[in-house]
Amino acid sequence: MKRLAILGASGHGKVLADMAELVGWGETVFFDDAWPGLEKAGQWRVEGDTRALTAAVAAYDGVIVAIGDNLVRLDKQRLLAESGGALVSLIHPQASVSRYASIGAGSVVMAGAVINVDAHVGKGCIINTGATVDHDCELGDGVHLSPGVHLAGGVKVGRASWIGIGASVKQLVSIGDGVVVGAGAAVVQNLPDRCTALGVPARIVGSA
Numbered sequence: 519m520k521r522l523a524i525l526g527a528s529g530h531g532k533v534l535a536d537m538a539e540l541v542g543w544g545e546t547v548f549f550d551d552a553w554p555g556l557e558k559a560g561q562w563r564v565e566g567d568t569r570a571l572t573a574a575v576a577a578y579d580g581v582i583v584a585i586g587d588n589l590v591r592l593d594k595q596r597l598l599a600e601s602g603g604a605l606v607s608l609i610h611p612q613a614s615v616s617r618y619a620s621i622g623a624g625s626v627v628m629a630g631a632v633i634n635v636d637a638h639v640g641k642g643c644i645i646n647t648g649a650t651v652d653h654d655c656e657l658g659d660g661v662h663l664s665p666g667v668h669l670a671g672g673v674k675v676g677r678a679s680w681i682g683i684g685a686s687v688k689q690l691v692s693i694g695d696g697v698v699v700g701a702g703a704a705v706v707q708n709l710p711d712r713c714t715a716l717g718v719p720a721r722i723v724g725s726a
């Protein structure tokens with residue numbers, strides 16, 4: 519039986535565990551730094567913290583990180599890889615992914631998402647429920663596209679950027695690293711690194 523370990527017993531983690539069952543993982547267990555206080559996530563057991571997982575990583579056929587914070591997710595993913603963990607990606611059977619697209623290790627593609635031809639998704643990304651990534655898009659590592667985000671063709675999204683629920687991005691627009699795009703925004707111009715942009719059309723309201 520194939521065993522999957524998920525680091526991060528969050529709501530997002532439960533979505534991944536549910537999806538893992540659908541795609542044939544026989545057993546899924548969680549690890550979370552809130553253990554031993556936290557013993558369960560929905561239907562699934564929490565068996566230890568990050569340290570316990572790095573020590574036991576060889577016992578799992580696959581590992582994946584389910585932490586919403588993009589930089590923390592990338593950091594934990596690096597730690598698991600350095601510990602010898604077999605990072606996997608998860609793609610929901612009702613997602614549509616072009617055979618000419620690529621999805622990096624540790625990335626997840628939720629139900630109803632579409633990834634079109636020649637799109638490239640980095641490592642540790644979240645392509646959330648019903649999000650679409652059109653042809654020739656390039657997503658850096660650790661990007662999160664929230665539910666219902668739409669990227670038109672040739673959009674670039676930099677490392678660890680977060681695009682909020684329902685936002686859309688015009689074709690060929692380039693979004694920098696560490697950017698936050700608010701829920702419902704329409705991005706029609708390039709955005710520099712580490713800014714926050716809100717509204718329709720999206721305007722920069724701050725920088726980190």
Ligand SMILES: CC(=O)SCCNC(=O)CCNC(=O)[C@H](O)C(C)(C)COP(=O)(O)OP(=O)(O)OC[C@H]1O[C@@H](n2cnc3c(N)ncnc32)[C@H](O)[C@@H]1OP(=O)(O)O
Nearest residue numbers: 646664665681682683684698699700701702703714716717
């Ligand atoms: C499966 C899942 O659940 S995945 C997660 C999906 N969730 C999302 O996508 C959420 C995206 N997050 C947002 O849009 C957030 O509002 C953020 C990150 C842009 C800002 O969050 P915060 O920094 O906490 O801002 P806060 O809520 O304090 O609002 C600050 C101001 O910005 C305004 N504001 C916040 N978000 C938006 C937005 N998306 N568009 C326009 N204005 C906004 C608020 O109304 C407020 O205005 P005010 O100062 O005039 O009252």
